[in-house]
Amino acid sequence: MTLLIVILAVVFLVLTIMVISKTQTLLKGVKGSSESEVEDAMTDGANNANAIGLFVFWIVSVIGMVWSFNYAKKDFLMAFGDLPTASSTHGKETDYWFWFGMAVITIAFVLVNTVLFYFPLKYRYNKDRKAYFYPHNNTLEIVWTLIPAIVMAGLVFTGLRVWNRVMSDAPKDAEVIEIMGKQFGWQVRYGGNDDGKLGNYSYKLINDAEGNEFGLDFTDENSFDDFTSNTEIHIPKGKPVLLKIRARDVLHSVFIPHMRVKMDAVPGMPTKFWFVAEKSTADMRAELGNPDFKYEIACTEVCGRSHFAMKLTLIVDEPADYEKWKKEQKSLLATKPEFIEKVPANLKAKAMKYIMPESATTASNDTTTTAASL
Structure with a gap:
């Protein structure tokens, strides 16, 4: 150059x-x-x-x-x-x-x-040529105005149609995953294996020292089986995935280049984006001949000094592998049993099965045996 x-x-x-x-x-x-x-x-x-x-x-x-x-x-x-x-x-x-x-x-x-x-x-x-005086021609004006207008209108309305389809509501069977940006990293939350629903949260409950970085509200029973990750995000291949996006501090932006996904993460204003991944990580490695290939989520909104390092590995699994991986994850309540204190008294018994699942299973079996003997 x-x-x-x-x-x-x-x-x-x-x-x-x-x-x-x-x-x-x-x-x-x-x-x-x-x-x-x-x-x-x-x-x-x-x-x-x-x-x-x-x-x-x-x-x-x-x-x-x-x-x-x-x-x-x-x-x-x-x-x-x-x-x-x-x-x-x-x-x-x-x-x-x-x-x-x-x-x-x-x-x-x-x-x-x-x-x-x-x-x-x-x-x-x-000097030997005389200029031709051509003041106005209605037909010519219509042609060079109408043709560009039709072409531009076609591009605009085609783009609008695609945009409306991309930004439409996610299908009802979509896998719902929350991704939260904060300086300088991404954190991910899943709705758990039992109900598949994300529990409520509140910014007032955020406490990094205690380990409640998402501000989960444990008065909502849907939060009991939620599990989190800050090292990688897994999604299933061939199934709609709805990303619920938020930011904890400043503007961030979720960018998955291979998926053509980009959506700002705005403090106080949750956003969303849904898509369907057609190629698993294994498919891409085979296609590229690169066994080390990884999908990546990056931040494309300058958010501070370490913005460049704000990345997260995205793993696209086959559906069966994805379900297997989910079952292997422990809920936040299981990794932080002290959060049981935040659970209302009437829900503590239900919450305990996530903290001591074996005990809960044993108790359930004992109850069943006793009832049968009676």
Whole structure:
């Protein structure tokens, strides 16, 4: 890139010298001529040089654009290069319409600017040519207004249709997972294995020292089986996943590049995004031939000094593996049994089975045996 800039600078310098030299030659060649002849000669020379120079500039620019596109496409996030096509259902549609829009805009840009740079060359000053007076044409006005309007309206309404579908309510069978951003990391909460529902929370209950970073409300029995993670997030392949997103301190933004997922995490204003992952982590490793490949969740909202390090590993499991992994997780109540003190008296018996599941099972069996003997 540095070499290209140096070459362009040299070309610009050479052209400047040529223009100055040509101007000096014209001035010397017209000495002794009438003032009108001198003026005509200078005007012809300047217009020719400018017109040709402009068109050459446009040709060089087009070549430069094509070269830069091919040079940089290996680093593109979407359909080209090292990163594969989208790994989510909506992501493929998003990519398609992105590149469709880019193609339409590029074609219009090249056509309009080609005409713009060609006209100064074709219609440069000529003393033997008379200008054609063309004040107005209603048909022409309608054509060049209507065609761009139809094209732009088509792009806008197509994009709106895709946006409405992507941002619609998640299916009822979606796996609901909460992801919370805080300086400088992501934390994840699942609804547990029993009810699959996320329990209530309150920012007033957040206490990092006690281990209640989510501010779970243990007066809500749906919180009893909730479990959390701050090292990785698991989701099932082929099933809708609804991410409930929030932030604890400043603005963050959930970004899963391979899934084409991006949604801001705003303090005090929960957001959401649902998607369907089509490729498991194992599928991607096989497709890329990279046994170390990992999906990643990053933060794309500058949130402080360590923003760059705010990442979380995303693991897409086969459905059976995902259910197996969930069953292996311990609820927050089981890892922090002292939270039983926050449970209302009438719910303590229900909460105890998450703290001492074996005891609860034994007690249940004893009760059943006693009832049977009676």
